[in-house]
Amino acid sequence: xxxxxxxxxxxxxxxxxxxxxxxxxxxxxxxxxxxxxxxxxxxxxxxxxxxxxxxxxxxxxxxxxxxxxxxxxxxxxxxxxxxxxxxxxxxxxxxxxxxxxxxxxxxxxxxxxxxxxxxxxxxxxxxxxxxxxxxxxxxxxxxxxxxxxxxxxxxxxxxxxxxxxxxxxxxxxxxxxxxxxxxxxxxxxxxxxxxxxxxxxxxxxxxxxxxxxxxxxxxxxxxxxxxxxxxxxxxxxxxxxxxxxxxxxxxxxxxxxxxxxxxxxxxxxxxxxxxx
Numbered sequence: 001x002x003x004x005x006x007x008x009x010x011x012x013x014x015x016x017x018x019x020x021x022x023x024x025x026x027x028x029x030x031x032x033x034x035x036x037x038x039x040x041x042x043x044x045x046x047x048x049x050x051x052x053x054x055x056x057x058x059x060x061x062x063x064x065x066x067x068x069x070x071x072x073x074x075x076x077x078x079x080x081x082x083x084x085x086x087x088x089x090x091x092x093x094x095x096x097x098x099x100x101x102x103x104x105x106x107x108x109x110x111x112x113x114x115x116x117x118x119x120x121x122x123x124x125x126x127x128x129x130x131x132x133x134x135x136x137x138x139x140x141x142x143x144x145x146x147x148x149x150x151x152x153x154x155x156x157x158x159x160x161x162x163x164x165x166x167x168x169x170x171x172x173x174x175x176x177x178x179x180x181x182x183x184x185x186x187x188x189x190x191x192x193x194x195x196x197x198x199x200x201x202x203x204x205x206x207x208x209x210x211x212x213x214x215x216x217x218x219x220x221x222x223x224x225x226x227x228x229x230x231x232x233x234x235x236x237x238x239x240x241x242x243x244x245x246x247x248x249x250x251x252x253x254x255x256x257x258x259x260x261x262x263x264x265x266x267x268x269x270x271x272x273x274x275x276x
Contacts (some may be wrong), residue, residue, distance in 0.1 A: 002040075002102045002103065002104055003102070003104075004100055004101070004102055004103075004255075005100070005102075005103070006039070006080070006098070006100045006101070007076060007080025007084050008021075008080060009025065009081075009262045011036065011039065012033070013036065015082075016032070016037075016148075016159055018032060018076075019183035025076060025117070026076075027072065027073070027076050028072055030056075030069055031069040031076070032053060032067075032071050033054075033101040034051065034055050034069045034070070034073065035056050035073050036064075037051065037054050037055065037098060038085065038093060038095040041170070042094075042095040042096065042097035042100050043094075043095075043096075043097035044091050044094065045088050045092055045093070046093055046095075047091055047092040047093055047096065048063060048066055048091070048092045048093075049092075049093060050092070051066055052066060052094070053094040055069070056271070060115060063079035066114075070085065070087075070093065074083065074165070076119055083096060083099060084100075084273065086095055087183050091173070096259065097262055109226050109275055117154060117155070117156060117185065118154065118155050118156070118243040118244060119155070119157070119158075119181065119182040119183050119184065120149065120155065120156070120157055120158070120182055120183070120184040120185065120186060121157075121162070121163050121174070121176065121180045121182045121184075121187075122139070122142055122145050122146050122149070122157070122186045123142075123166055123167075123185060123186065123188075124139065124142055124164050125138040125139075125141065125187070125188040125189055125190050125199070126187075126188075126189045126190070126194070127190050127191070127192075128189075130189045134190060134192050135193070137190065137197070137224060138188075138199075139164075140228050141190070141228050141232060142160075142188075143160060143201065144228055144229070144232040145232050145235055145236060146159075146163065147154040147238065148232055148233075148236040149236060150243070152240060154241075156182070156243065156245060158180050158182060162180055165181070171242055173187070173204050173206055174206045174207075174209060175183045176206075178206070178207030182202060183205065183206060184204065184205060184206060184243065185204050186201060186202070186203050186235075186239070187201070187202055187204070188200055190200040190204060191207070192273070195222060196218065196219070196220055197217075197218070197219045197227060198216065198217070198218075199216070199217040199219070199231055200214070200215070200216045200217075201213075201216075201217075201235055202214045202216050203239065203242060212217060212242050213238060213239075214241050215234075215235075215238065217231050217234070245251055
């Protein structure tokens, strides 16, 4: 978007704000629209008919409305307006381009989490020794997590191909989330020692950089596929609880029920001992 500087004023087209000395300057909407049009077409004569069509499309207005807006602009801008905006008799108006500085302002950064619903990318887990058996075990767990999450209706999950493009790349998680258009990123690491597997996972809110959930799994993988299924199930259930309000509410209710059952069981056991 453009920023115009002229007669001691600044006009930010993106925000639609006219300012002077850092303070907002009030200008009627039609007058501001007319000033903007003249600035964008500075250096040439803009006819009255063109201005009327641009500022009042499909509306019948008189030259008086146009003149009133020009007067409003000149009064607001003060002394510099006389040289800036010239009246061309019987034709229209011209804005002196030599008195206008136009700067292009960078666009605002894209928003993280633009979908309006929970979204997540599961990145490849790092391994202590890349390649070989360790890598395919970790990749298998990640693929299973992506597949399981993709079956949840209210959750958007990036594809494996997009997520795995970040293997071995050094990148900030907020930058990864922005590139993939997600709110959350799940990352992790896998270490193998003999027949023991240690897997650590971390769920990060890319908007704040805060860790929402982290867990460590220590397993003996005599049956590697069973271990993958167990870890995948545990991770997916926890992610559902963290990311989806309905699942969180259901988990809270279930926890309350479990607590209530424990209390009742303890009370029954206590009464049984007293009766004995």
